[in-house]
Structure formats: structure tokens, C-alpha cells
Amino acid sequence: MKIHLTSEKCQGHGRCYSLASDLFDSDDLGNAVVLVTGELNADQLERATVAANNCPEYAIEIGA
Amino acid sequence: MDKQPVLDFATDFDHTDPAWVADPYPIMEDLRERCPIAHSNRYGGMWVPMLHEDVSAIANDTDHFTSRTVVVGAGRPTEEAPPAPIGVAPPISSDPPFHAIARRLMLPAFAPKPVNALEGFTRDLCSGLIDKMGDNEIVNAGVDYSQHIPVGLIAKMVGLPQDQGDLFRGFVHTILEGIDQPMEVRMEMFAPIEAYIIKVIEEHMENPQDDLTSFLIDAEIMGQKLEPSHIFGTMVLLIVAGIDTTWSAIGSSIWHLAKNPDDLARIVADPSLLPSAIEEFLRAYAPVTMARLVKEDFDFKGCPMKKDDWILLGFPAANRDPEFFDRADEVIIDRVENRHAAFGLGIHRCMGSNLARMEMKVAIGEFIKRFPKFELADPDAVTFSQGQVRGPRNLPIRILERA
Numbered sequence: 119m120k121i122h123l124t125s126e127k128c129q130g131h132g133r134c135y136s137l138a139s140d141l142f143d144s145d146d147l148g149n150a151v152v153l154v155t156g157e158l159n160a161d162q163l164e165r166a167t168v169a170a171n172n173c174p175e176y177a178i179e180i181g182a
Numbered sequence: 183m184d185k186q187p188v189l190d191f192a193t194d195f196d197h198t199d200p201a202w203v204a205d206p207y208p209i210m211e212d213l214r215e216r217c218p219i220a221h222s223n224r225y226g227g228m229w230v231p232m233l234h235e236d237v238s239a240i241a242n243d244t245d246h247f248t249s250r251t252v253v254v255g256a257g258r259p260t261e262e263a264p265p266a267p268i269g270v271a272p273p274i275s276s277d278p279p280f281h282a283i284a285r286r287l288m289l290p291a292f293a294p295k296p297v298n299a300l301e302g303f304t305r306d307l308c309s310g311l312i313d314k315m316g317d318n319e320i321v322n323a324g325v326d327y328s329q330h331i332p333v334g335l336i337a338k339m340v341g342l343p344q345d346q347g348d349l350f351r352g353f354v355h356t357i358l359e360g361i362d363q364p365m366e367v368r369m370e371m372f373a374p375i376e377a378y379i380i381k382v383i384e385e386h387m388e389n390p391q392d393d394l395t396s397f398l399i400d401a402e403i404m405g406q407k408l409e410p411s412h413i414f415g416t417m418v419l420l421i422v423a424g425i426d427t428t429w430s431a432i433g434s435s436i437w438h439l440a441k442n443p444d445d446l447a448r449i450v451a452d453p454s455l456l457p458s459a460i461e462e463f464l465r466a467y468a469p470v471t472m473a474r475l476v477k478e479d480f481d482f483k484g485c486p487m488k489k490d491d492w493i494l495l496g497f498p499a500a501n502r503d504p505e506f507f508d509r510a511d512e513v514i515i516d517r518v519e520n521r522h523a524a525f526g527l528g529i530h531r532c533m534g535s536n537l538a539r540m541e542m543k544v545a546i547g548e549f550i551k552r553f554p555k556f557e558l559a560d561p562d563a564v565t566f567s568q569g570q571v572r573g574p575r576n577l578p579i580r581i582l583e584r585a
Binding site (some may be wrong): 121129130132133135136138143144146147168171172173174175176 | 286289290292294342406457461518519520521522523525527528529531536537539
């Protein structure tokens with residue numbers, strides 16, 4: 119499973135990089151950047167899912 | 183003031199009605215069941231969606247709804263005269279495509295890195311305010327604490343003197359709470375604000391500083407310096423949007439903890455709960471309601487909206503929608519899934535959200551560190567602001583334990 123970020127949907131709420139700072143970061147504008155683009159391990163998957171479930175804009179999906 | 187009390191919020195909605203100001207949540211619940219989009223002939227015509235789905239749809243539909251003005255005023259707006267004295271305050275009052283340009287200019291100053299650099303300043307500010315409370319058994323967490331924190335931060339960022347909090351709060355009050363005054367009165371009340379900000383800009387032109395005022399003076403969009411009205415409007419925005427809002431969010435959080443000793447004890451015992459608690463306080467007590475104007479006559483979900491009708495875009499109502507949130511009316515400080523809309527939805531997401539969160543984390547963290555047990559000194563004495571920013575203003579707290 120991987121993190122899929124739809125940048126056009128991201129409005130920079132910053133929930134993902136607050137919740138999982140090793141998986142997401144902020145760019146200079148406050149919008150999300152994915153730090154781990156490959157397959158997620160179990161621990162990463164759990165936290166990436168929490169981040170995805172807190173995005174107000176539904177910009178993050180976890181999938182194949 | 184001669185204003186008719188609201189008899190039915192579904193057809194005669196007024197967000198300045200004392201019943202709404204005192205406790206809007208049962209009214210939201212009632213409206214959600216009966217009529218998910220309330221209407222009013224007040225303010226020249228206004229629609230008030232109560233469901234998350236509708237708030238989200240309108241916030242994301244910049245084709246049919248304009249942000250030309252975001253504070254509901256006493257009358258119908260016209261093209262010539264912006265209806266609210268806040269006037270044009272880019273980017274909050276901008277629509278695409280200019281919105282993105284004006285917003286991009288300001289966003290770097292509010293990204294996590296520059297905001298986190300202000301944490302030490304914020305901590306000193308908060309602990310200084312607590313020191314000033316001395317050994318008093320009863321402290322006012324609104325008047326003596328919450329209201330000073332965002333003023334200090336905004337003054338530092340914009341480059342305003344630190345000792346003029348009362349002045350800025352007066353400005354904000356005029357703009358946000360005076361909404362039921364006639365337009366002429368509001369324009370008159372706005373004159374000293376205008377004069378003050380122009381003076382600040384002039385001083386910065388003579389003597390540039392490392393702050394947002396000098397940044398705006400030097401900024402360019404496509405090789406052109408900003409129009410003076412743009413600089414002025416953005417400064418109004420920074421002062422107005424940055425003060426009442428965070429003050430309300432900090433105050434509502436302390437109000438909740440004063441009423442819920444179990445939540446307070448849990449966070450004191452395990453401060454790692456604070457970030458999720460803050461998100462939950464933002465959801466349950468979202469301070470900010472925005473407005474939009476209908477661009478052209480338009481039928482939205484069976485509502486015959488007319489050009490220049492107001493939309494009161496209630497993020498607090500969206501955040502309490504049980505269709506969208508489990509146990510929406512309960513405050514669950516370790517809520518795992520919380521896609522709250524306290525900072526808005528769509529392209530106008532609050533520019534200062536990182537700043538607001540940092541201020542909340544430090545302000546609430548310092549307060550509970552120094553006062554690990556407290557309660558409301560007099561629940562009936564707690565008063566709330568009226569208008570589009572909701573939060574406790576008078577908040578007497580009895581300190582039960584000091585660290």
C-alpha cells in the first residue's frame with residue numbers, strides 16, 4: 119500500500135504533516151508533500167491511514 | 183436597539199439573536215432536522231446551510247458564490263459600495279483567479295517553519311500573562327489571558343506596537359460585532375481604523391522593518407508593486423482575522439476544560455493528548471462562520487437564491503452534523519477521525535491555521551501546566567461574542583490547584 123496525494127485537492131490544512139511528520143511534510147506554502155512514496159510498512163500504513171482520515175479535503179488516499 | 187426577536191430560525195434566521203449567541207447548537211440541531219437550509223429576510227436576504235454537505239458544496243463553488251464580502255452587513259450589498267466596512271481585504275475577499283495570486287504571496291509567512299519559530303515568543307507571552315494573575319483564586323481566562331495572546335502575535339508579525347491591544351480589539355469589535363449597526367455608522371466607526379493603518383504603512387515606508395507590513399510594501403505581483411488598497415486591505419485582514427478568531431478558540435478550549443474535569447485531568451496526566459484535543463475543540467467549538475454572496479439568481483437544492491443574497495457559511499454547523507461525524511454533539515478529546523472544517527473548506531482555507539494551532543497548543547498547554555485543576559467560577563457570568571466569530575469573552579475561572 120502507498121500514499122496517494124492529490125495535490126489539486128490539498129488546501130494546506132496541515133493535518134497530515136501534523137499527525138505523521140515522517141510521512142508528510144509541508145512545502146513553502148503550507149501544502150502537503152509526501153515523504154514516503156514507496157510501499158508502507160505496517161506502522162507507516164496505520165499512521166498514513168489516520169492522516170488520510172483527518173484530511174478535510176479528501177486529498178489523501180491509501181491504496182495500491 | 184429595536185430588533186424583533188427571532189420566533190422561528192428556519193424562516194427568520196438571525197445570528198445576532200440572543201438565543202443563538204447564548205447557545206446555537208440546539209438550534210442547529212433543530213434546523214438540521216426540519217430544514218437544512220434556513221432563510222431570513224433580515225440583512226437584505228440570507229440563506230444559512232446547516233449540513234456539512236451543503237457548507238462544503240457552497241465553499242467549493244466559486245462559480246455561483248463570491249467572497250466579495252465575507253461579513254454579513256446590515257443591508258443588501260451593491261456593486262458600488264462594498265457592503266461591509268471591511269471593504270476589499272485580499273485574499274479573503276478575492277475570487278479566482280486573483281485569489282490564488284494574492285494568497286500565494288502571503289502563505290509562506292504562515293507555513294509551519296516561520297510559525298514554529300514564534301513558539302518561544304508565544305510561550306513567554308503566555309507565561310507572563312499567568313504571572314500577572316498572581317495568587318488570585320479567580321482569574322479571568324478571557325479578559326486576562328485569551329484575548330492578549332493573538333494580539334501579541336499579530337502585532338509582532340505585522341509590526342505594530344505591543345502595547346496597543348485595546349485599540350486593535352476595538353477595531354475588531356467594530357468590524358465583526360457591529361454588524362447590526364446602519365452602514366453609515368459602521369463607516370464612521372471604521373474611519374479611525376483606516377487612519378491608524380495608513381499611519382503604520384507610512385512609518386514602515388520611511389523606516390522598513392522585518393515584518394509583514396514592510397513585506398507587503400516591497401511585494402510585487404508580476405513585476406508590479408501592490409496597489410495601496412491591496413496593502414491596506416491585507417493589513418485589515420491580518421488584524422481582524424488573526425485576533426478574535428484565535429482568542430475565541432483558546433477561550434472555548436479553556437471553557438470546555440473548566441466544565442469537564444475528566445478531560446482536563448486526562449490531558450494534564452498525558453499531554454500527548456493535547457494535539458487531538460485541540461482539533462476536537464476546533465471541531466466542536468469552531469469559532470468562525472464566513473459569508474458568501476450569491477453571484478446570480480440560482481436554485482440551490484430547491485432554494486431560490488437571488489443575486490446578492492447572503493450565504494452564512496456555518497463551519498460550526500457543518501462540524502456538528504451527525505451525518506458527517508459520529509457522536510457529533512459529544513466532545514471526544516482523542517477522536518481518531520476528525521475531518522473538521524473549523525478552518526474552512528476549499529480555496530479559502532484559513533491562511534493562519536498553523537499560527538492558530540501553535541497559539542492554541544502553547545496557550546492551553548501553559549495554562550494547564552500552571553493550573554492543573556480549575557472550574558468555572560460562575561457559569562452564568564460567561565458571555566459570548568455575537569456575530570460571525572464565536573467565543574467566550576468574560577470567562578471567570580476558579581483555580582483549584584497550582585503547579
